[in-house]
Amino acid sequence: EAAVTQSPRNKVAVTGGKVTLSCNQTNNHNNMYWYRQDTGHGLRLIHYSYGAGSTEKGDIPDGYKASRPSQENFSLILELATPSQTSVYFCASGDGWGDEQYFGPGTRLTVL
Amino acid sequence: QQKVQQSPESLIVPEGAMTSLNCTFSDSASQYFAWYRQHSGKAPKALMSIFSNGEKEEGRFTIHLNKASLHFSLHIRDSQPSDSALYLCAVRGTGSNRLTFGKGTKFSLIP
Numbered sequence: 001e002a003a004v005t006q007s008p009r010n011k012v013a014v015t016g017g018k019v020t021l022s023c024n025q026t027n028n029h030n031n032m033y034w035y036r037q038d039t040g041h042g043l044r045l046i047h048y049s050y051g052a053g054s055t056e057k058g059d060i061p062d063g064y065k066a067s068r069p070s071q072e073n074f075s076l077i078l079e080l081a082t083p084s085q086t087s088v089y090f091c092a093s094g095d096g097w098g099d100e101q102y103f104g105p106g107t108r109l110t111v112l
Numbered sequence: 113q114q115k116v117q118q119s120p121e122s123l124i125v126p127e128g129a130m131t132s133l134n135c136t137f138s139d140s141a142s143q144y145f146a147w148y149r150q151h152s153g154k155a156p157k158a159l160m161s162i163f164s165n166g167e168k169e170e171g172r173f174t175i176h177l178n179k180a181s182l183h184f185s186l187h188i189r190d191s192q193p194s195d196s197a198l199y200l201c202a203v204r205g206t207g208s209n210r211l212t213f214g215k216g217t218k219f220s221l222i223p
Contacts (some may be wrong), residue, residue, distance in 0.1 A: 031209055033210070035213075040215065041189055041215060042200060042214055042215035042216050043156065043200065043213040044212050044213075045210060045211075045212075048210055050209075058210070059113070059212075089157060090156070094209075098159040100146070100161065101158070101211060102158075103155035103156050103157065104155060105154070105155050
């Protein structure tokens with residue numbers, strides 16, 4: 001089974017601070033995704049990547065940047081964190097067109 | 113942009129019951145339809161998927177797709193306590209390898 005890990009698992013940040021969420025997958029999947037999950041909104045796509053060096057905007061990219069330095073790693077960066085970015089963030093990986101996505105355990109981010 | 117909607121928002125049933133969860137989508141050319149299950153505090157995990165019109169059964173779960181009606185569903189029979197979770201439907205549109213998720217149906221068993 002695909003293995004996706006995220007770090008940190010929990011994070012408290014201050015408004016205006018920089019936050020980096022990291023994701024690692026060990027199954028050589030080409031595609032990686034960052035979602036946030038909020039009550040009443042389901043899973044919403046922030047950024048995704050087709051492979052090392054590529055990033056694409058999802059449905060709610062404002063206030064977020066992404067970086068894919070290697071096949072295994074995909075980061076989500078909040079340059080100036082705001083309280084509205086308090087949420088649970090999930091990373092996922094997958095291969096091919098519409099194939100199953102494998103999710104990491106999630107990061108709970110609180111911005112005060 | 114693909115619109116995906118789920119109903120009902122929540123569902124409470126007795127153990128052993130049969131039930132259905134629904135999902136509608138807006139892109140008639142969508143090509144992949146899936147249900148994910150998320151237990152409380154855990155990551156979503158794929159439950160089952162379908163690519164073409166019809167039904168697919170895996171154990172107590174059946175997925176049914178009707179593209180013409182822009183609708184697919186998940187049927188659960190003989191509900192068990194382990195089925196209590198948030199169920200998310202997901203759709204892949206044409207020419208894309210990204211999924212659009214619904215907001216979820218919270219499924220619980222009567223204690």
